[in-house]
Structures are given as C-alpha cells and as structure tokens.
Amino acid sequence: MVTPKSIPQYKRLYEILRKHISDGVYMEGDLLPSENELCKLYGMTRPTVRQSLSTLANEGYIKKRQGKGSIVNHFPREIGILSVSGTTSAVGDRKLKTMIIAKPVLMQWPADFMFTLTELEKESGCIYMERVRFLDDVPIFYDISYIANINLPRITARQFENRSLFQILRDSYRIEIKGGDQRIKAIPATAKISRYLHLKREQPVLHLERKMETNNPDLFLYSSIFCNTEKYSIFGRF
Template sequence: MESTLQYKILYNRLKKEILADVYQVGSVLPSENDLCAASNLARSTVRQALSQLESEGFIVKQKGKGSIVKSKSRALNLLSFQGFSAMVGPEKISTLSVQEPQIQPWPVKFFFELNELERGAGCIHFSRVRSIDGQPLMYESTFVPNLNLPQFVRQFKLNSSFFEFLAKTYQLEITGMEQEIWAASADPEIAQRLQLAEGTPVLKICRKYATNRAHLQVYSLLYCNTSKYAMSNSSGVVNQQSI
C-alpha cells in the first residue's frame, strides 16, 4: 500500500510539471537514478510512475536517451482490444444507456461481412455512451450474433464491462481484433450523444473481435471524442489528424 501511494505521488508530481511546462514537449525527464535520489524512492517505484506516464501518452522511453515528454494531452490506449473498462478503470467510468440489449435482425447495411450462420441467427444489440469525469468520450454500438448466449438480454448491465461479462457468463474470451479507423464529422445524433457541436471531428472505429468460439465474433461501431483525450495504441498516439 505504501509503495503504491509513493508511486502515485511521483506520477502526479511529474504529470503536473509536464502540464505546467516545467518539462516541455521534447525535453527529457530526470533519469531514474536522479528521481530515486531526489524522491528517496526505490527504482521499482520510480519505474511504475514512469510506466503510468508512458501508458497515458505523456512520455515515451527511448533507449540511450531516457524518458522524453511526448504530449501534454492524456492519451487513452483504446485502440487495443482489451476494452474500455480494462484500459481506463471501471471506477472512473460513467455509462449512459442509449439502448438496452435486445434481440433484433442485423442492420441491412452492416459494417462488416457476416457469415451465413451469423446472418441467420440475428443479433443482440446494445448501445451506450461512456464518459470520464462527466465528459462523454465514446459512443459504442455493439452487435453480438444470437448464438448460444442464453439470458444475455436479461443479465448484461450496460454499466459493466462487456468483456468481463462474456468471460464470466459464457467462458468467451476475446482473442484478437480487426478494425478500421476514419476521421469523421459528428452528425446530429453523434453530436448529441457526445455533447459536441454538429460537424466536430470525431474518430470513427469499426471493429470485429475474434473469440475462442470459432463461429462467434463480436462487432462494435465506435465514435470517439478526442477533444480532451487522444487515442493511443502501443505504437503511439492517434488522433483525427493522423488518420
């Protein structure tokens, strides 16, 4: 508990100094040795603080150079397939229900090609808005083939982690992901959901998740507001301008 608190104190101090331009974009943070000495912390604690800064897109570590300030905007690693709750932390998320889970036919014009088994089964569809600190960040519309998922509509709660629900309830694990990403302008519906002006640039992401059941895949259509948080993956920060 004490080491966790110490790492957070160092993380918060460095983040505040980056945001205040004590360390400007492109500058190098003090070395791990210097941070250990100045803060009287163990190297593992210092590395934990730096890793948090790196995962949020504030710094990038370069061999032989150290920790370089990369951005003053927090980045969220949402382009991986771990899921929103796993990447952000469920305690920081609020969820607005747009459509509770319901069984329905697939949309006529779907964003991925469906196989015959999926098409014939119909789908379970739900949609929700996910927010951080009260700011809508992502509008998510998800489609699941209605194949051997008993009681899904009754049991799944929109304020919970979808991937955790699949794993605990049906032993379904996400094993991979295919996605397509575009810059788009918020139409009236998306602007309303994300509390943006109509026409504001947003990130549009179409996803197909593979699972440990060969015949069952999960599909999501996401619209992301990147005005406050950049989107990142393991290779760096992604925003509308870089698509």
C-alpha cells in the same frame, strides 16, 4: 455446465505479473525479477517463464533487453480494449461511467453491415445495444455493439449497467477476446453523435469499426465507436 480446465502455468504467471504491473507493484522503468529468479519463485522452467514474459512483451506491458532484463512499460488506462490518454496529463485514476442508451435487444442484422457476415451469423440474428461512456463526467465514447446470437442464452435479460460487456461474456459464457481487426476514420459529427457526445454538428469525431475474434471460432463481436478526441487521444502500442 462449464468445464473449468486447469489454467496453463505460463498463463498463471502472465496473469500474476500483469496484475502486479497494472496495480503498480512494478512501476514504469522497473526491472522484473530475472527469468531464473522467476523460475525459482514459481517453480517452473525457463522456457515456461519466457512464454509468460514474451506474452507480456507482445502486449506492450514490458520490453526485454538482452543482458539487462525485462523493463516495465508505462501502461495507459483501458476502457474495454481501448486505451485513452489525456492530451496534457495522463488519465490516471479518474472516474469512468457507462450509460445504456439502448438496452440489448435481439434483432435482424442491418442490411448494409460494416463487416461481411457468415451464413451462421445471418441466420442467428444479432444482439444490439448502444452505450455512452464518460470519463470524468464528460461523454467520450458513443458505442454501438453487435453480437451474433450464438450460444448466449438469456443475454438480453442481464444487467449491463455496471459490469462491462466483456466481463459478462467472460464470467457467464466463458468467452474471451483473442484479437481482431479495426478500421479508423475521422468523420464530421452527425446530429445523433453530437447530441450524445455534447459536440457541435460537423465537429471532427474519431470513428472506429472493429471486429473482434473470440475463443469460439464462430462467434465475433462487432462495434462501431464514435469518439470525442478533443481532450483525450486513443492510445495504442504496436
């Protein structure tokens, strides 16, 4: 059984404002209501409101200016926790599709895994899957995921086609991504990669290796992502 746990106030306000920004209620360059206005609107005190705003600022949704207010940043389209932007125009509301190449299976970890694993992870084995993601019917990401098989009953039986992996983990297992490490390289496309991403052999491809931390301190998600960056770029804020 899952304990729902009351959501903290600052998180509630954070979710509301974040949704408003990504829904376009507040547009790029707009000022959010002032901290004191938000206090009155949502019945909280200023430190609480400020905690919501500083979370938004840290994640790049807004920037704050003393004496002026909280200004909304433009925010690019996200795929998983990757953001992409078109080289010429913005990605906008183009269609996103996901195709499963290899359905999730339980197996041993690869011998030369890209990150070092804990003993618990090694013993548990890993859930492996491969997907290709399309933007506007063009294959952009070839994505290999590994998850340690820790407290994830019946996960290989679930339907991955339309829902995102993160969504399933969040809805069914209460697992949320808290942060992580990544390594980025440019590599020539192998035969397999060029086939999935419709590229010529040896063409430059972006390779991301990432380890994601979750709210369960023992559980990490790993992925190896190959990216066709001919028309789109990986976009990030720092």
